[in-house]
Amino acid sequence: MKTLNMNFKRRDFLKAISIGVASVAVCDVFRGCRSSSSRPNIIYILADDLGYGELGCYGQQKIRTPNIDKLAAQGIKFTQHYSGSPVCAPSRCTLLTGKHTGHCYVRDNDEMGGWEDPTKEGQRPLPPDTKTLSSILKKAGYTTGAIGKWGLGGPGTTGEPNKQGFDYFYGYNCQRQAHSYYPTHLWRNDKKHMLEGNENGRQGEYSHDLMANDALKFIKDNKDRRFFLYIPFTIPHVSIQVPEDSLNEYKDKWPETPFIGKHYASHSTPRAGYAAMITRMDHDIGRIMALLKELGLDNNTLVIFSSDNGPTFAGGVDAEFFKSAGPLRGLKCSVYEGGIRVPMVARWPGHIAPGTTSDHVSAFWDVLPTLAEIAGTPVPKDIDGISFRPAFLGKTGQKKHDFLYWEYHSYGGRQAVRMGDWKGIRLNVKENPNGPIELYNLRVDIGEEKNVASKYPDIVKKIDKIMKSRIPSEIPKWNFGV
Numbered sequence: 345m346k347t348l349n350m351n352f353k354r355r356d357f358l359k360a361i362s363i364g365v366a367s368v369a370v371c372d373v374f375r376g377c378r379s380s381s382s383r384p385n386i387i388y389i390l391a392d393d394l395g396y397g398e399l400g401c402y403g404q405q406k407i408r409t410p411n412i413d414k415l416a417a418q419g420i421k422f423t424q425h426y427s428g429s430p431v432c433a434p435s436r437c438t439l440l441t442g443k444h445t446g447h448c449y450v451r452d453n454d455e456m457g458g459w460e461d462p463t464k465e466g467q468r469p470l471p472p473d474t475k476t477l478s479s480i481l482k483k484a485g486y487t488t489g490a491i492g493k494w495g496l497g498g499p500g501t502t503g504e505p506n507k508q509g510f511d512y513f514y515g516y517n518c519q520r521q522a523h524s525y526y527p528t529h530l531w532r533n534d535k536k537h538m539l540e541g542n543e544n545g546r547q548g549e550y551s552h553d554l555m556a557n558d559a560l561k562f563i564k565d566n567k568d569r570r571f572f573l574y575i576p577f578t579i580p581h582v583s584i585q586v587p588e589d590s591l592n593e594y595k596d597k598w599p600e601t602p603f604i605g606k607h608y609a610s611h612s613t614p615r616a617g618y619a620a621m622i623t624r625m626d627h628d629i630g631r632i633m634a635l636l637k638e639l640g641l642d643n644n645t646l647v648i649f650s651s652d653n654g655p656t657f658a659g660g661v662d663a664e665f666f667k668s669a670g671p672l673r674g675l676k677c678s679v680y681e682g683g684i685r686v687p688m689v690a691r692w693p694g695h696i697a698p699g700t701t702s703d704h705v706s707a708f709w710d711v712l713p714t715l716a717e718i719a720g721t722p723v724p725k726d727i728d729g730i731s732f733r734p735a736f737l738g739k740t741g742q743k744k745h746d747f748l749y750w751e752y753h754s755y756g757g758r759q760a761v762r763m764g765d766w767k768g769i770r771l772n773v774k775e776n777p778n779g780p781i782e783l784y785n786l787r788v789d790i791g792e793e794k795n796v797a798s799k800y801p802d803i804v805k806k807i808d809k810i811m812k813s814r815i816p817s818e819i820p821k822w823n824f825g826v
Contacts, residue, residue, distance in 0.1 A: 455467060
């Protein structure tokens with residue numbers, strides 16, 4: 345055994361330390377190695393139209409979600425988290441830009457190809473200069489991937505995922521195409537991936553399985569790099585379609601009325617099919633978690649699960665039977681709680697305490713500053729979001745919003761404001777921008793059953809002022825005339 349050289353001088357010691365620090369820094373820049381103290385990998389999983397009450401950890405009794413429930417048990421569950429909008433595209437825009445729908449670019453679903461021509465794909469694209477969560481994390485040294493449903497700019501537009509900060513994309517570029525789980529093709533970056541098993545109406549390749557497997561491959565391929573993986577799964581958005589091996593788990597479990605579809609696919613046992621879809625997604629989330637453990641990434645990966653808006657009313661879905669919105673009023677397309685309050689659970693061993701529940705009020709536009717802060721990179725100043733990192737980590741000093749704001753431009757136009765425990769809603773805004781505001785106290789009336797606007801005119805005035813403080817959209821149809 346060698347003894348320590350006593351002539352090893354202090355300046356040599358400090359020089360050695362500095363070399364070691366520099367080596368770590370170089371290693372960090374090139375992302376070729378990692379240490380336990382490095383910033384985490386981030387996986388953000390987004391379900392499509394999954395309701396507040398459709399997970400076991402949020403009270404679901406009929407649909408099995410053991411792996412998502414395990415995420416909540418090993419991490420944190422938020423009870424007052426909100427999506428960015430009651431529908432797909434604008435909700436995802438708020439998530440990726442940190443701006444609510446009174447400020448962000450995409451404020452409603454907007455089909456650039458229309459519904460008539462199936463060869464045309466894509467929704468209104470994000471502008472080329474958009475600062476997105478993905479571009480911010482990419483600049484911070486993360487390898488970025490998106491696998492699932494996009495909906496923020498069709499092929500060849502400025503909104504393509506690869507032009508919005510993602511190194512890699514696989515899935516549905518166009519959300520119209522995502523109404524079938526057996527499409528003719530998906531997209532890998534800017535190239536079509538033709539699915540031969542689905543030619544001529546066959547159902548040989550289930551898109552969710554392809555995307556889940558691709559997510560596993562992305563993790564394996566980037567196990568030695570710091571990565572951000574955004575997984576906007578299409579489940580449980582209709583059409584109700586699921587392979588038999590999953591359907592069999594729920595077949596003959598409940599009385600069924602066959603659904604005969606026009607816009608969406610028909611299904612002989614829609615209750616069983618819908619439940620089976622959610623459980624299949626849950627199984628694949630379990631596969632992701634198992635792979636992280638196998639690769640030794642388990643303790644250095646933050647995993648978040650949420651949904652883009654409330655549960656649907658279409659395509660044969662029986663939201664009442666499953667109590668899909670839990671105790672909340674309204675479904676998808678509604679700015680009542682059931683349309684916008686969504687589940688969010690997160691797990692990050694050693695940082696997020698297991699079995700934690702938080703009632704912190706947060707929304708999709710808070711995700712960007714939260715993840716930027718966790719990644720150790722500057723947060724843009726021109727956003728509406730507030731980091732909920734302290735709430736994640738159980739620390740003091742969590743800042744709160746003065747208010748949350750939503751606007752939605754279909755069904756006559758709708759606005760909503762949450763201000764403390766108060767919730768204000770204005771309907772038919774396009775016809776009457778100064779119409780009556782409904783007022784609810786969510787602390788005592790989570791189901792928004794008792795309109796108390798006449799009792800609190802001062803609160804109504806404050807909410808009206810917030811609603812009128814929105815920045816007009818450059819898209820004329822996304823304005824209310826105020």
